Amino acid sequence: MDESVREHELAKSTESASPRDDFAVDGLPLEEQPATVAFANTAAVAAREIPVKRRILANLPRRSPKLIVGLVLTFGIVLFGIIGPFFVQDPKFSGNPSLQPPSPEHLLGTTQLGYDVLAQLAYGARGSLMVGLIAGIIAVVLSLAFGIVAGYFGGWTDEFLSLVTNIMLVIPGLPLIIVIASYVPSRTLLLVALVLGLTGWAGSAVVLRSQAKSLRNRDYVAAARVAGEKPVRIILVEILPNLLPLLAAQFLFAVILGILGEAGLSYLGLGPVGSITWGTMLNEAQLGTALSSGAWWWFIPPGALIALLGCGLSLINFSIDEYINPKLRLAxxxxxxxxxxxxxxxxxxxxxxxxxxxxxxxxxxxxxxxxxxxx
Amino acid sequence: MGSLEVRNLTKDFTIRSGLKRSKLRAANDINFVLEPGKTIAIVGESGSGKSTVARMIAKLEQPTSGDILLDGTSSATRGRALVDYRHQVQMVFQDPFASLNPFHTVEHHLERPLKLHGVTRGARETKEQTYELLERVNLTPANVFAAKKPHEMSGGQRQRVAIARALAPGARFLIADEPVSMLDVSIRLSVLNLLARLQREDNLGVLYITHDLATARHFSDEIIVMLRGNIVERGPSDEVILNPRHEYTELLLAAAPNPSNHGKLRSEVRADLASTGRGSQDPLAPSGTSVR
Structure with a gap:
């Protein structure tokens, strides 16, 4: 704390009796004043202040088995994607013997073209996570823009934005992505992520809109308006923080959708060209008839990682849900x-x-x- | 010092049920003048339109017709002029549990109006002013309360923060929309006395909205009784309470628990009222008999 402020504080606390005299004159019972004990003694006051660190910790979700398992799974896979590529050979090196089962040399075996599966998996983790992250960010930003603006302003703005949201909601996502993806000649990773983000925001926009509609009628928003706050600031400072847990949950959900969508697209052969993702691995495994030749080491690892990441993110999501709605935890x-x-x-x-x-x-x-x- | 004048203020709400639309007149032709240092109480049952009047004056609702004049000039609805208006006219809300943002600290709630209305410059001055405001509403030690979040405080403490927030821009007129109805009975009087003290200190004009005739009499100079959007009676507060002219005011008075009526049936109290020769028509009939 600022030194001058502390001085000011000390000065005030010595004359602290004066404002209370007013009450004595009115002949009133003293009001609940939990701080009266701390009055005389500023040292005690300082001790009562809760450290910032504890304050932050107290606001985080409770540790639960769900949360821990989810975090371990997610961070494990993210870590694998970040540092894994440094420890494996070039994923496009085809000099290895083809279709080898797992061995000390190739921990997860090789593919038909002689690629090392572990190397492909590590680079694929990067690609898939990147797609999920970008798609997730785009989806959340769009759903925020459409949902909160529609919910807060209401009227014609709401009608128009809701119309757009509803149209996006009823358009089946994957077919649209297939159409768009087949139109564009050079499908980069970024483009696929963009398309996935642009088609995946409508659901959360609907949820955010109804939340914003409820929050805008709260008295504290009205109080902010009376204080003279501008609408943009009301949305960003008064409403948005109260939506943070919901936003976090929706972001994770959008990431899952992005990764799954990319895997689906790639499996159909419409994924990013030239990049390695778990989806492209599955696609190659299918083309190389991995299943019928019994090369389980080729398709099980990417499939399992997609499932585990989805599972981990969902578990984190559940614990955020429990944080938002304690009834779920206590039930x-x-x-x-x-x-x-x-x-x-x-x-x-x-x-x-x-x-x-x-x-x-x-x-x-x-x-x-x-x-x-x-x- | 100018005054806050409300002239022919009317508000219609459109009610949609299916394809049918109907209009509900929440406030009809409301007139009064609020002088600095004075208190006007608006009394009425739920749905009588008293909160609508408050929200219109606080510029949270747009009046259908009529005018709100500050210092004799019509008040603006947007832009810089609206900020100036808000600078003068502030509001305290009914529910202290809803009127503070659960995400922000007390300090944030007081800092924002100070900054918005250019009361203070620089972080240090703002902080000092924030602490001073907290001390004015008897929330000491101020540095402890400034760091608190709303859920760490009691209803009375929250309402004090809300009052401090309303005072922050240096307002001359305060609209208090049932400021104590959500508080414990034991705290009500101290919050009301706090308001009264602040009013004395700052020469505030207070519009006190309530359904409680006793506190209205205790606290205000003039009482306006509203029924279904209309003003049915008005006058100096003692006169309205001691010598009510309108049947509805009598009903309101009779609705307050009175020790001398202990053990009597409601019908008996009504009969007592009737026997004194007052009122024979249905008090709830929309009469629009504004006295004076």
């Missing part, structure tokens, strides 16, 4: 506690008579009642 625990309570209850009541509704019919009282009726 299984609550159910468990209900089950154990019921079991415990059954044990207690097992030596008594219980009717269908679970009400204890106490045998002794029942007899007394019967006696009374008899009298």
């Amino acid at each position: 299984p625990a609550a159910q468990r506690s209900v089950r154990t309570a019921r079991k415990a209850g059954l044990e207690v009541t097992s030596n008594r008579n219980v009717n269908d509704d679970g009400v204890i019919i106490d045998a002794e009282n029942e007899n007394e009642n019967a006696k009374r009726v008899g009298e």
Whole structure:
């Protein structure tokens, strides 16, 4: 903290009694003032301030098995994509013996053309992740632009932007990509990512629009308007931060969609030309009849990595969901506690008579009642 | 010092149900003048249009017709002039749990209006001013409260922050839309007294919107009673409370729990009212009998 501010603070705290006199004059009960104890003593005040680091940690999602598994999977694969290529041979080197099963020389065997599968896998990780990342960023930026602007401004802006969103939503993505991809002669990695991003934003735009519609009616947005904030700033500073968890989830989802979309395109032979991705590996494996020749080391690794990355990102997504909506996290625990309570209850009541509704019919009282009726 | 004048203010809301459209008049021909240092209370039940009036004056809603005049000149709806208007007229919202952004600290909430309205220059001056504002609303030690987020504070503390935010631009007129209705009963009076003190210090004109006649009398110079968008009664607050002219005002008074009516049935209280010779027509009939 600034030295002058601290001085100012000290000066104020010594005369801190004066504003409260006002209340004494009014003859009022003192209001809840949790800081009154800390009044006299600024050292205690300083100690009460929570360090920034802890503040940030407290705001992060709770560590859960889901989150840890997801992070390990994702970071493992990303790491493999970043540093893996430095440790393998050239993926386009075809001097190796063809269709070798895994061996100490070629840990994941070789392809029909003599490429090292591990090398292709490492370079493919780079390509696939790049496509996913670019497509994800494009999709999130577009869905933000369309969703939040439509939701915040409403009226005709909303009508028009929603129309565009809905059109994009009903156009089946993959066929459109196939049409576009087959039109363009030189399909680079960037172009494929661009096309995937441009076709994959509509779903999250719908979600963001409804969220923004709800947030814009909050009092704090109205308060910001009364304070004189400009719409752009209200969207960026007041609304957007509250959408961050949702945005993070949607970004991860867009990345998964991008990677899967690229794999699908490449498998159909419409993927990026000249680059290696997991999708192009699968395509080559299919063309090289890997399945019928039993070359499992050729198609299982890229397929497994796609599945594992999707799994990892989804698990992170689930834990973000639980962070946004704590009910999701607490629901299984609550159910468990209900089950154990019921079991415990059954044990207690097992030596008594219980009717269908679970009400204890106490045998002794029942007899007394019967006696009374008899009298 | 000029005044804030509301002239023939009317607001229609369009209600769409299927293809049918109908209009709801939320506020009809509202007139009053708010002088600096004075308090006007607008009283009425839910849906009587009192909050709509507040939102129109705060420029959150566009009036269908009518005018809001600040210092005798018609107020702007956009641009630089609107910022100047907001500089003078600020609002405190009803729900302190909703009116502060959960993502931002107290400091952010107070800094923004200070910067926007050019009250302070430079980070240091802004910080000092922020702390001073917090101290004015009795949130001490200010540096602790400045770093807090809304969810770390109680309802009363949040409402104090909201009041500090409204004061930040140096406003001359404050619209308080049921500022204490969401607070614990034990805190209400202290927040109201805080408002009263700030009003004395800054010579603020306060428009106090409430459904609570007791605090309206305690706190304001003039009371305006609204029913279904119309002003049905107005006058100095003691006169309105002690000598209500309109049936609806009596109903509002009777609706407040009164110890002397303890044990009586509602019908008996009504009968008491009737026997004093006041009012025979249906009080909820739209009469539009604005007194004075």
